[in-house]
Amino acid sequence: MATSREAQTANEAGMAQCRVCGCLSRLPAHLEGHESMFCPRCRAPIHLQEHNNSVEVTWALLIASAVLYIPANLLPVMSVYMLGQGEPSTIIGGVLHLLEAGQWPLAVIVFVASVFVPLLKLFAISFLLISIQRRSRWRPHERMLLYKVTEYIGRWSMVDVFVIAILTGLVQFGTFAHIDTNVGTLSFATVVVLTMFAARTLDAHLIWDISRQEEHVA
């Protein structure tokens, strides 16, 4: 086999190298789903690419952020008090307020950045994960683009959190005006951070792995 035209990977050769101690070991012929592999020398877990826990971790983070997405939108994020008058408002409440005031471009920006983009990220990552798990070979280039876009725009959702943080820090004039943060902000920030992590942990190799394997088998 060493004379094969194509380069053979260690995995294909039935071998794995521990990434911790560098020990080369033989892979078992068959591995059950609930079993996992460890280095015979240093006992560190050994991951092959198709058995990478990237999918699992991404799912975990994704579910966590999906759960927190609910309180982030239902609970108030910020309270603005002017002359003692004011009340906590939610993201949607703020958008509606802006629409009422006729500031619809601002309303669109807030809606897209705070509601639409996080939701889009959740769906995009879910779609990528499902496609990887189903070993789909459908349009890997487009899926790669989707992944890149998702990873890139993820961080911009933090703008909302920063705005609230800055306003809370700046606007503290006692009775005349003051702005407070509410628990919704924490949920929202967590959603943004978790989706960013989810995008990071998703191994883009996996989109290509299956294609390559199929190619190879063929």
Next chain:
Amino acid sequence: MSDANGQPEFLPEVEVREQRWPSPVWLIPLTAILIGLWLLLQAWYQQGPTITVQFNSAEGIEAGKTEVRYKAVTVGKLRKLRLSDDLQTIEAVIDLNKEIGRHLGSDARFWVVSPRISRSGVSGLSTFFSGTYIGMDPGTNTDDLSFYVGEDRPPVIAPSENGRRFFLLSNSLGSMDVGAPVFYKQLQVGEVIDYQLMPDGSQVRLEVFIRDPYYEYVHSNSRFWNASGAEFTMTSAGAEFRMESLASFLIGGVAFETPSSLLAGDVSPEGASFPLYGRYADTQEKQFTQRLYYVMYFNGSVRGLTVGAPLEYEGIPVGQVENIDIRLDRDSLDVRVPVLVSIQPQHFDSAITLAEAEEAMRKLVEKGLRARLETASLLTMQKVITLSMEKDPKPAQIVKTQFYSEFPTTGAAFENLPLMAADVMASLEDTLDGVNRLVNGGKLDKALDQVNAVLAETEQAIKAAKEAMRTVDKDTLPGVSRDINQITVDLGKTSQKIQESMLQIDRLTARNSPTQQQLQEMLEELTAASRSVRSLTETLQRQPASLLRGKKGE
């Protein structure tokens, strides 16, 4: 070196272990789910009851914005406003939070707080900044309802303030208003919180609130009086001026006092009723509880007699008129006017019992005590009933009837008036007779003549006197006065001269004056001269010949 697959033989096998636990990364979504559940539970737990409150007007309140506050803490929010079915009121749908929902009672009260300016002050100023809000008092029990009727105005007493409520019964409201202060020893201890007409319309019932430590001073024998305005009384004992405070002078108020007598009552329980006296002086009157009621029938009109008119014994009030009625006996067509009076026998003897008093009254009547209608004031024609002992009364007694005993009366002014008039006429007649005799007897003529003569003489005398006076006026007086004038002028001149002389004397006698110096010099020279004379005389005595031959050779 390699097996069939080209794998080195010596390579160790990968250790395969069964994975019992899922990856620890699943702790993240687990935590997220727990946090989410906790937040949802918290939101659900804080969800309180939704109630509907009926108000007369939605002025100043706004759905979605107006808050419900209890002790300045926001406990709910107005969700929406709607008109009632009959369009007479508005209904406010309010979301209350869980905390207050737990304490919401069936007697909870709601009211709208907005800036309010009244006679007793300005309140609710904070709402200028915070906006109008709905105030509430959760009430005492926990049987919450879903529908409440809002109050028209904020309660004067802050919700759940400690103290006691008492009721005061007054004949009229006077200048009292909700919020009027209640004073004890001129210290404000509470407020009038409500007033209402009694169901029968006879009296006004004021509800007062006395704050915590002070309600202990309200005893069963406490007296409340209307402290509105100022009280000025002027009696034979002097003038007295009484005013609780400037505030009560302007907006009215109630004051109370607990007499420090040995018979001090217990601390009054919540909701006790007291009479409200019109003024302080009324509370000072002896409070006699025992009353004897009698009916009196007077002959003639009772015009001028009013309910409350005093019943006097020798000028001392001992009771009052309670009622005046008019009755028709259908059979005899006899119209009678029964006057119901009450007598307080304790005026006579403070220790007397009612039964004893009744017996005593019976005996007094047998001895001649009668009631009589008298005019107290000729100007106002006000009448009083007086009790007095008749000298030789017609026998009478207290007659027991179905309701009240009947007290015998003696027709005073009305029955006796013709008699008295006859007496007066008789006297007048006598007088006239005497006058007649005098006129007809001829003595009068003589007397008149004499009088005339006397008068003529007197006239002459007066004339003479007048003449004399005129003479004095005309002749004597001017001359005298001229002389006097002359004398006065002379006197003036004389005194002027005297003055001048005195001045000169002054000048002469003054120290260092030239006259004095000259006098001194003269005196010195005189002294020298007399010395020379003396030496001359000595020489002449010793040598008399020297006068002829001159001095002998010295």
